[in-house]
Amino acid sequence: MAILSHDDILKLAQLARLSLSDEEVESFINEISSILNYVEQLNEVETDDLEPTNQVTGLVNVWRPDKVINYGYQVDDILKIVPKMHDRYIRVGRMIE
């Protein structure tokens, strides 16, 4: 039975860059624990002799020749969705001190 701690939730929140209120942390302890418990049923399946499934398509070596592709739109059209530009740069919060 997986019971997550307060700290587990805070760590998950930090990895997901989410800030949670104390009530939210409390409620996620139960919600996420119950999801984990549900998924834990899979552990009952015998998988000792099986290769892990990484892909379900059955495809291999899907590759393209090394050529520059014109996708038929202007680069600047993509930049329009950027919240804040600074000259041609994407402006973001300061990353280092």
Next chain:
Amino acid sequence: MPKIEYILTVGIETHVQLKTKSKLFSGSDNDSKDSVANTLINHIDFGLPGALPVLNEKAIELASKAAFALNSKPSYFSKFDRKHYFYPDLPMGYQISQYDQPIIVGGYVEFYCNDQLRRVNITRAHLESDAGKSIHPDNQNYSLVDLNRAGTPLLEIVSEPEMHSPEEAKAYAHELYLLMRYADVSEANLYYGNMRFDVNVSISKDNQLGTRTETKNLNSFRSIERAITYEMNRQIDLIESGQQVIQETRGWNDTKGQGYSMRSKENADDYRYMPDPDLPPILLDDQYILKIQQSMPKLPKYWRQQVSKHSLSTSIIESLIEAEIEYSLNNLDYLVNLPTNQARVIANWLVNIELPLRKKLAESAKNIELSDKNIQQIYNQVYSIFESGEISSTNIKLLISQLLTMKKLPKDVKEVAKESKLLQTSDEGLLNDIVDQVLANNPQAVKDLKEGKDKAIGFLVGQVMKGSKGQANPTIVTTLIKSKIG
């Protein structure tokens, strides 16, 4: 305080930018050097919802070549995984990398450090896409991101922690540079960040490894050596003062010559690796691998072996190997096929006359205009003049420097030497006058010589050589002086 000997242990992760025209998973132009910010991007690099990455075939070919350069083989099976972390230069929220089944497993690199042959084992090397580039303007509360580099194919080469001095780490990194250039896998231009190094450093008093730190993003061989030396001393100071080394990621300020703490290292599972469902795995067969093997260019190891039959010094050989790629020359093959005596002399000219000249010219953005073939013809002709004893070593340098800066190959090298008065003269009439003059001007040396102080003869011969502007043949001058003083 008693001096305690610490053992330094270093492992290096090297990011090598692969020489492809387009990016690893998108058709954007991969040549981002000197490009205008955010012009070489598309919906895939930008991580827009629904964008499908498609692998660049050339990246697999280059990584396979790198495998052979690292004395390994490309894996039959490899796959791509998502490595999750949030950072403003990573639009997708994850980096496409290879986690447990990389394209290269095992291998080693051999190189010389202080004339000693060293071998460092390679743990693995995996393909991954690069992140964007960030700029942090001074005194501002924001950073700026350019995504032109996002999606550039990188091969991350991970060494075993087997290096034990800053010099050795530097020599390893330099050898990787040579290998990537010789194998034609990367432009390996350090100035443009085509190779970046993360160094893992720890110290200990015994064979038990100490806590390590990782100094990231070093971009020159010199900074590798300096950053490791700095980090080693920092760790020793901590331990000597009773403190502990904390496992952390560090940065390096090359201008200040100082490392600095960045953040505590996240545990590996914090990246939440998972197989990338968009990218089917790579399956290489023997035929593909053999074809790559057969297409491999000759590597430094081959040339070292070949050239060693002329018993050249390690430093001469290494200079030649470096110059070969630095200036796109074909001298190694030429030297290998020369008789040993000639090869040794010409190798010396190459390293001590031609290379400094090239370096000097490059400083003023100039170049030697003659082709390798022409330069080799010049060397062969200068060598026969040298063999006949008609030229002094000082004048050989002058002659070669003069010839190499010519616009085209002269008809007759000896004629050029004659015109520039660089050949030694055995014209005794002319020499007589100079010798008489020198003897008259240096009565003390003449006295010394008469008293049996043989050292004086060297001085007098030197004066005559100077008086003749190097054209005198020293053997004849010596005979002349002896006969006059008798």
